[in-house]
Amino acid sequence: MRAARAQATTLLRTLFPAYRRAVDHRLASLLAELEQAVPGGAPRKAGLEQLADALPGLAVPELWLVLATLHGEMPRPTQVRRLRRIMELDTAWDAIVFLLRTLPDRRDPRARPSAVAISAGVTHVDVTGLFTDDNVVAGRDSGRQILREWSRSRSFVPITWDDEGRGWRAITVDERRDLGLEVVPGTNALESVVLVPHAGTYILLGTVDEPRAAERLIGFGQYAGQASGTVGYGIDQLVAPEDHEEREGTSRFTWYLAAQRSADVLVAVGDGAASQYRGWLRMLSAVGVVGPSIVTVARPEEPTDTGVITLPGSRNSAWKRCADDSAAALNLQ
């Protein structure tokens, strides 16, 4: 244990100054959160010492939180398993060595590690893929309509994946405008702050089909221990690939679907979509996964908006009903 502890201290000391400062801040945020998450809390000690004390008492969702916060990005499933296995066989200091050794880009002097904010106890709605310049078109307009309706009366934090598909961030003012959401002056989110959801609810309303992000979302579903739901618009891209151009992300669509596997509830927009998802659930039996329970909401027959939506937007009763029914199924208050 002593050797691992010395190794961890050395690893921390040899980080570039900017990285060291970022890790110090991340560690402080993490330990503050863990004090609330772990009954009794860990006693106040210097950074790594306190983490070493806390680690043995952590369940898998908290291990996921440790990885996400310290690394400033959502962990891949293999990383969570590796950390869990180290904790099972070795010491907390061995786990800390692993955590520090695998810090992203830690040897790159040009690395600008992001600030991290833990966002606890709230509902996050992932709107990736719903922006007007996104290539992903599956259900985009439906998702935008639902989002706009939800934003009028429900409480949630809209988030999206960063450009590299490594972590979530809050959406910016420009993105809020693009989605037709209300803009509160002086509240522009910083793109450089990585947002780590914890002990809350996650709803995937958009489409995450970039493999790097989708893989991390699969890990989130498996290990983060949060209530989750998703809205699905059908899987035409997979069952009728001949009708879709490659640019629409046909082959990447499998990643999006895999990311939806671990949701508790999937709201299918329209009977056709629901039927497709039921077929998909049959396929999942070979993966040993039950998959989400499927709730069907009626798909409005009226055409959806296309292009940029401006506030206050159209109030379409059919879409309002669709959004209300979806929210009820997802327990979004």
Next chain:
Amino acid sequence: MTGDSTRRVVTKASLIEGQARRLRQAATLLGAQYETPLSDPIDETIRSLTFLVDRIYSARVDAEVWLLCTAMGGVFPSDRDVETTMAFRDENAQDTFFDWFIAVSAIPAVWATTTALEMRFVSDRPVVDVSSCARYDRHTGIQRVERETLPLWDRDHKIELVAWTDLSGTYRSLTERERARVVDWKGASTDDTEDDASETEFIVPWNTTIVLPEVPDKRQSSRLISIARYSGNRVTAIGYDVIPLTSPELLPRATGSDFLDYLGMMKYTSAVAGISKSATEEFHGFFEAAGGDVASRIIVDTCELPASVPAVELGVAPTERDVPVVLCVGSHEPRKNHIAVLHSAERLWREGIDFELWFFGGGGWGTDFDEQAEILRKRGRKVLLRKAVSDSVLWSAYRDARFTVFPSLHEGFGLPAAESLSFGTPVITTDYGSTREIAERGGSIMVNPRSDAEIHDAMQLLLTDDETYSRLVAEATAMIPRTWDEYANELWEKLVIHESR
């Protein structure tokens, strides 16, 4: 100039002559009665084309449009080619169609280097597409199925083994060497010279069954859709799994697109024989998701793979070992879950249980298996890695191991589990999907492969509890394994006989 590029340079004369011969063949097949070929190939083309265009305007049989496109173009048309041809026919007068068709149909044969080839129609036997198995020495799951089954079909029935031409334009017959790879497999060869494929003809299935025992690539899939929908042939297939669709994270990232095209093609087959109930359920799910009449039109049934004890001498007698051997078979990739086995083994070693852990399987990707295995070996753990082993070495290992551990996350069948049991060697395997079907017959312990604790506990039990171990050995030994003969017969019944009724 290379040989390949030389072949693509064609003369106008060879194009016209090849086309004339093919059109004459097609016209004759559909009932034209010509005494002798005309001396001028252009005259011949016009005479035969006139007959064929008359036919597609009068009879309006989709298969005849497909045949016309094949003969004229010298390649199998895609479904869009056929649909465009039918749409133009439906919207235009015969003369207009005639001119348009000549203008749009001359190029494909040049592209596909099949310009001068004649057609050989196959109607009296099923056509079996073995492109990959015939061309390459790769010998994993799908190729093993083909190399066990097709020699039996070849022995008992008339079949036509075919491969796609180099540019996947048409089917061709196999070279001697390719044929040997399929029906007389003797292991990978060190000689990499290949015979030239036929330069005089390509094969056109006509009113028969095309069996797909392997997964075609993207270009082949688009032509197979056309064959299945329009040619009048029936296309049937072995259904292995839909892993790239449901578990993309368990495969290399470049895998997806071709497989989706393959699944898109499978919607137009008339029968699919799943290699396990689990695989069958996956295809049922896919066809259900596809909607329309797909699910009701395709017969999807299980024809479970066998795992019989090979009828060969294993050579070396079982070796008495100081410590038991735990065997793990498969490539080191995320889907096979070998890191979980290493972790569970390390726990057991730390608990003082002594055993050897053998990993037999070539290649791998996407895990730090090698690194972690090396760490354990440096600690003195008995981890043996064998990347490339012959069948006889593998079978000897099954025989000599105390048990096999196979906690795969997603399988179409799970051959290592079935093969282990066929040697009377118990297996620890996954508690869902196809491996569950195998394990439920006995001789096995089922575990949640995502639970390291369950894998550890099962390994501990089989290493330390002789009573349980003996019971499982007895169960495994008492099993009567399904044979390849039984599989081949049932597969013929499901994919060939049933379909031709």
